Amino acid sequence: MPSDLTSGSASNPNERPGGTLGALSVALGATAIGLAPLWIRLSVLGPFSTAAYRLLFASPLFWIWWRLESRRSRIAGLPAVTAINRQERLGLLFAGLMFAGDMALWNWSLHETSVANSTLITNLTPLLVMVAAWLLFGEKVTSRYFAALPIGLAGVCLLVHSPATGAKAHWKGDLLSGAATVFYAGYLLALRGLRQRFTTSFILFHSGWISAIALFVVAWAGGEKLWPATNGGWWIILALAFVSQLCGQGLIAFGFGHVSAALGSLILLIQPVVAAGIAWAWLGEPMTAWQLAGGALVLTAITIAARPQRAEATKHPSPSRSRSSS
Secondary structure, X not given: OOOOOOOOOOOOOOOOOOHHHHHHHHHHHHHHHHOHHHHHHHOOOOHHHXXXXXXXXXXXXXXXXXXXXXXXXXXXXXXXXXXXXXXXXXXXXXXXXXXXXXXXXHHHHOOOOOHHHHXXXXXXHHHHHHHHHHHHHOOOOOHHHHHHHHHHHHHHHHHHHOOOOOOOOOHHHHHHHHHHHHHHHHHXXXXXXXXXXXXXXXHHHHHHHXXXXXXXXXXXXXXXXXXXXXXXXHHHHHHHHHHHXXXXXXXXXXXXOOOOHHHHHHHOOHHHHHHHHHHHHHOOOOOOHHHHHHHHHHHHHHHHHHOOOHHHOOOOOOOOOOOOOO
16 A cells, blocks of 8 residues: 555465465454553543653664664665655654644544544544545545545544433544544655655654654643653553554554455454444443444445455555554
8 A cells, every 4th residue: 555554565465475364463453453542541641641652662662673674674685774865854754743643632532532433533544545645646546435435424424423322522522533534644645755765664663753752742731741650550551552552553564564455454444343342341431323323334434445446456555544553
């Protein structure tokens, strides 16, 4: 997929070895990321501080991943990145700031609306990315996307219309989720050019520490606590960084190297389902009939968008994906 970290995956899951392992990796990665809302809700810190520590603690691990990939590339005789020009630095800075905005708004939204609403709304990002790529870069858009967009918007309308059972009005959180989707779309568009030159680990490390710094500034400006008062608070943040950020991203990045973009995007639909299930079981957030209907429409829209037309499947891998970077 040219528009995100999963670009370069095979057009047919059988064209590369390890298709079953790849699918399992994507499923496990999506499950790990689906746990993120639980950690965020349980965190003793505010939403911005929690997001900052998530990326800060994951950065050294992404650095190790990047150095190991660089070493393997040298052993294989592949060209290494020796210098970064000004345009590429600006691209990494823009990606980091966009991801910081996405993390800040999404974490905030989880405290203002239900986990199901927030997760499902932000998973519409692929549709927004495709429309933006069409308008800004003139990329070809298949009829499936035009069919999926109104279905997805109808699902969002149902989600926003229905207040969660026993919860306060959640329009603010739903609005924050929609704003997070815009920032995440900007992040994915920034990756378009970066992925042509840099590896996934390189981008995750460099954009990650930029995002962490930006989020700490926002947390400080917002008056949030910057230090957990208990050991339990640290364990929650470490779980968020290791399980949802490192393992989730790493497993998905590995899996997309062994399955098609379309299949991988469909498997990623596990993520909002896991998030909603966790919220129901641990946070006492059962989904109403309106939310179930809206969620079904959103997932249907993503499924339609993730299935490329047969004539174009091998030429234009679908850029659709679930919210795998949250």
